[in-house]
Amino acid sequence: MLFGGVFSLMAVGLTLIFGVMRVVNFAHGDMMVWGMYLAWLMATRGGVDPYLGFVVCAAALFVLGFVVQRVLVQRIVDAPHEMQILLMLGVALVLENLALLLFGPEPQRVRSALAQSTVWLGPVFVDVARLIAFAVAVLLTLLLSLFLYRTDVGRSIRAAADNPYGALVIGTDVRRVYAVAFGVGAACVGAAGALVAPLLPFQPPMGLQLSVASFNIVIIGGMGSLLGAFVGGLIVAVAESLGAVFLKPSLKELVSFSLLVLILLFRPAGIFGRRAS
Amino acid sequence: MRRVAIAAAVALLAMLPLVPSVFGSYAVTLFTLIFFYGFLGQAWNIVGGYAGQLSAGHAAFLGIGAYTAALLSVERGVTPWLGMCRIIVSNTEALGGAVGYYITFTGDPRQFQFQDARAYYYVALVMMLAVTGIVAWLERRRFGVYLSAIREDESACEALGVNTFRYKMLAMMLSSFLTGIGGAFYAFYLFSLQPASVFGIPLSVEIIIRAIVGGAGTVLGPILGSFILSPLAELARYYFAQGGWHGAHLVVYGLLLIAVVLFLPEGAYPRLARLFRR
Amino acid sequence: MTSSPLTRRTFLKATLAGGAIAGAPRPLRAQPKPFRIAAVHPVTGPLAEPGQACRLGAQLAVEAVNAGGGIKSKGGMPLELLLGDTQSKPENGRIEAERLVNQGAQMLLGSFDSGSTAAMVSVAQQKRVPFLIDIAAADPITANVARSVKEGQQKVQYVYRNFPTGSTFGRKAVQYFTEIFAEAKVTPKRVALMHCNDLFGVNQSRGFLAAYKAAKPPWTLLEDDVIPWPEPPSDLSTEVARLKALKPDVISPITRPASALLLLPEIRKQRIESLGIVGPGSPGLYEAGQIAALKEDLEYVMASNPWPNFRSPKTQRLAEDYQKRSGGRLFDTNSGYSYDAVFVIADVLERAAKLDDPDAIVEAIQKTSYTAGLMQYGGPVHFNEIGDNPNAIPTMIQILKAKPVAVWPKDAALQKFVFPRPKA
Numbered sequence: 001m002l003f004g005g006v007f008s009l010m011a012v013g014l015t016l017i018f019g020v021m022r023v024v025n026f027a028h029g030d031m032m033v034w035g036m037y038l039a040w041l042m043a044t045r046g047g048v049d050p051y052l053g054f055v056v057c058a059a060a061l062f063v064l065g066f067v068v069q070r071v072l073v074q075r076i077v078d079a080p081h082e083m084q085i086l087l088m089l090g091v092a093l094v095l096e097n098l099a100l101l102l103f104g105p106e107p108q109r110v111r112s113a114l115a116q117s118t119v120w121l122g123p124v125f126v127d128v129a130r131l132i133a134f135a136v137a138v139l140l141t142l143l144l145s146l147f148l149y150r151t152d153v154g155r156s157i158r159a160a161a162d163n164p165y166g167a168l169v170i171g172t173d174v175r176r177v178y179a180v181a182f183g184v185g186a187a188c189v190g191a192a193g194a195l196v197a198p199l200l201p202f203q204p205p206m207g208l209q210l211s212v213a214s215f216n217i218v219i220i221g222g223m224g225s226l227l228g229a230f231v232g233g234l235i236v237a238v239a240e241s242l243g244a245v246f247l248k249p250s251l252k253e254l255v256s257f258s259l260l261v262l263i264l265l266f267r268p269a270g271i272f273g274r275r276a277s
Numbered sequence: 278m279r280r281v282a283i284a285a286a287v288a289l290l291a292m293l294p295l296v297p298s299v300f301g302s303y304a305v306t307l308f309t310l311i312f313f314y315g316f317l318g319q320a321w322n323i324v325g326g327y328a329g330q331l332s333a334g335h336a337a338f339l340g341i342g343a344y345t346a347a348l349l350s351v352e353r354g355v356t357p358w359l360g361m362c363r364i365i366v367s368n369t370e371a372l373g374g375a376v377g378y379y380i381t382f383t384g385d386p387r388q389f390q391f392q393d394a395r396a397y398y399y400v401a402l403v404m405m406l407a408v409t410g411i412v413a414w415l416e417r418r419r420f421g422v423y424l425s426a427i428r429e430d431e432s433a434c435e436a437l438g439v440n441t442f443r444y445k446m447l448a449m450m451l452s453s454f455l456t457g458i459g460g461a462f463y464a465f466y467l468f469s470l471q472p473a474s475v476f477g478i479p480l481s482v483e484i485i486i487r488a489i490v491g492g493a494g495t496v497l498g499p500i501l502g503s504f505i506l507s508p509l510a511e512l513a514r515y516y517f518a519q520g521g522w523h524g525a526h527l528v529v530y531g532l533l534l535i536a537v538v539l540f541l542p543e544g545a546y547p548r549l550a551r552l553f554r555r
Numbered sequence: 556m557t558s559s560p561l562t563r564r565t566f567l568k569a570t571l572a573g574g575a576i577a578g579a580p581r582p583l584r585a586q587p588k589p590f591r592i593a594a595v596h597p598v599t600g601p602l603a604e605p606g607q608a609c610r611l612g613a614q615l616a617v618e619a620v621n622a623g624g625g626i627k628s629k630g631g632m633p634l635e636l637l638l639g640d641t642q643s644k645p646e647n648g649r650i651e652a653e654r655l656v657n658q659g660a661q662m663l664l665g666s667f668d669s670g671s672t673a674a675m676v677s678v679a680q681q682k683r684v685p686f687l688i689d690i691a692a693a694d695p696i697t698a699n700v701a702r703s704v705k706e707g708q709q710k711v712q713y714v715y716r717n718f719p720t721g722s723t724f725g726r727k728a729v730q731y732f733t734e735i736f737a738e739a740k741v742t743p744k745r746v747a748l749m750h751c752n753d754l755f756g757v758n759q760s761r762g763f764l765a766a767y768k769a770a771k772p773p774w775t776l777l778e779d780d781v782i783p784w785p786e787p788p789s790d791l792s793t794e795v796a797r798l799k800a801l802k803p804d805v806i807s808p809i810t811r812p813a814s815a816l817l818l819l820p821e822i823r824k825q826r827i828e829s830l831g832i833v834g835p836g837s838p839g840l841y842e843a844g845q846i847a848a849l850k851e852d853l854e855y856v857m858a859s860n861p862w863p864n865f866r867s868p869k870t871q872r873l874a875e876d877y878q879k880r881s882g883g884r885l886f887d888t889n890s891g892y893s894y895d896a897v898f899v900i901a902d903v904l905e906r907a908a909k910l911d912d913p914d915a916i917v918e919a920i921q922k923t924s925y926t927a928g929l930m931q932y933g934g935p936v937h938f939n940e941i942g943d944n945p946n947a948i949p950t951m952i953q954i955l956k957a958k959p960v961a962v963w964p965k966d967a968a969l970q971k972f973v974f975p976r977p978k979a
Contacts, residue, residue, distance in 0.1 A: 079542035083489065092531070094528050097599060104882075105523070127792075201814075205601045467645050467673065467677070523599055
């Protein structure tokens, strides 16, 4: 359940990128893995706790996202949609194997003093690390929506998402806005990566699995809807742990995918999605 | 100019059957896999390219086909030749708890096993050409036109009275049927089946990227894509897989993929076609 | 590039006009010509960690053979490894094997996961290239080839394996459990089996369950309450809660390295009391990195794994060398079996009548009786009618004072095991 906050944060990043640019970021999970490795580097080399270090991870991933959009995605904006998938798959391949080259194949885990402690609330025990990850993830999501709805840059991002030509007409630098949006999306997933780094062992090939998990959540919540991604993350986390209690634990991944199929059957646009007309 | 292009294509095609007698068996294996992925990409193309319905689950059809053929052959002694025809009959038993199948290597042609690897080459070549023929034929029929119309504007299509659901369904069925046949080939070419590899997303990705690189929704796109990407992967491996830099060749391959997209943003086939039309 | 085979070169030229990237020039080699071995392992993708260990093990062995004067009966012929990467995908097992054979490899070595190994078998049988499997546990890989030779569909078996098979793993684990429980004078009534739900975990747990049913030991396995988890897991708290509800005497997990990092701390956090944690096969519990990360959670944990024979000074020397070369990693199952495989090949080449005939090499393989292996064997390395080495067996190891130590069978043990584990 407490994983839900982090699930939400990574899905929010994905949905922001998709909602604004209609780009399906297949490198999303690999960006998250890089967030994890950056947190690991800071913790092992500099002794920075990942619960502080996530700010740096988010900043670094912002730059990465900004550059990917500016240098790569922007060039093929007019190409068929599926080309972007290919491009992002290429980026994912590079990110994954660079991580393998630089950090090696062993599973890593960031040690944080907090990750070891648990609090017992009566009969239920709660992991302090998960609690913090959840709280920070929710906080970041709230900050993001404040940014999108209360600042000028945020407003222009939403304007460009709604109607790029309209935004262009009123003098918005759409290319810049796109790059910022991609950067913010990547920053979300980078922060999410740093926050789970003490909880979840990670290896370079994990990216694909994380990407798929994010897609799943975003589709359940509704493509392009921030609230949908947020709620979707919580729902998937709850459904998976309930599934593990009542079904064979190994089937718990099936639960979220069944949920996906059900949602697609009854609400094709997702829980909070608007139906494209 | 266009005639020259067609003549060149036909000449190239005519040379393909000669490859095994000229080159070594490594080239034969490489070409076999190029044909195989070309075949799968083409099958995906019907749904993903023409109808514009992005299917990322094609590995599942491949997996079902592979498992059915393997199971029928291993457990019941049914030849995969037959299995390839009746693959669409989904065999639930085949999926129940099957964890990795290993097929006995016998080299018996009646069991779709060949002592000589060149036989697989010709089977894969024929499969690729046949499915390309089917797609080329469909493209000119009403079915193909409807599919492209659905891709371009589904609601307009529906407004004109086309039963879009029916055509999408038909395209999906045809595509998954063909992919299932591919699965039977896969099982008996590699002699083992692991659920993670034949049902997995990485394999779906392998199928899709070839079609996209070549140009989704064009007759020759998937094949062209397969001919571009497989050699690129091999080249990256040949020059960068030695030595202590594990993963360097995949970084290079990823960069090549990005470069291909940036240079051929509309896909290789449309670009070529434009070149020749001039 | 001068030493590249011609076919390969012409082919590349023909298909790729733009393929003129300059390759690194290779130095001219001294006579006699080296014997080339294709070493195919998954050095990228999800299995990169064990795959890289295999590759390094094989590389060190080749260096050792060459430093010792190569194959003496063949005029000091050196060995050369041609390296292949399956990227953890079966289809690459086949194409990499083909590529390296085309580059001149006369034997195949590989490939850690059973899927790509099976794909390499077809290359070995079709092209008549002797294939020594260093690691891959699935029984059918060799058994299938042996069967088709027996039934006359294939003339010669080119595939041999020096590694415990899946059924050996299960049988030996049940045997060790029984012996250790008897020695500790306990008869656990609630042994709880948990496993990762990937190919490896499912096969291991099936082998264990089958061997348990066949052996009917005095202790009791909770056969109907096996707890699997998806691999790699993101969270194991619910699985461990289930485990707690079973009130286990002994916890018996089959883990991958990544899942062990989640499982063991979770067992401690949920405060499950038991006699101890004894696994029927868990790779990666003993890596230095794992021990550093898991610390006290790993103490007293036992697992049945193929294990190097550290009583031998030769093994100890090599383990030190390996640690230096690998950046601090332990010489273990994967590096060890790949290392031994190269030495078995060297032994075969030493004895083979001639090297340009694959059948002569096979003949030498069948007559193998090699005793200088670094792993813990039950006897000399030899190959039975199926092509497997029946003396390739696992060892029970235990983490004691943050070090993995062989504790069972008795003649392999460096220390006595600590079980039941002392209460903290």
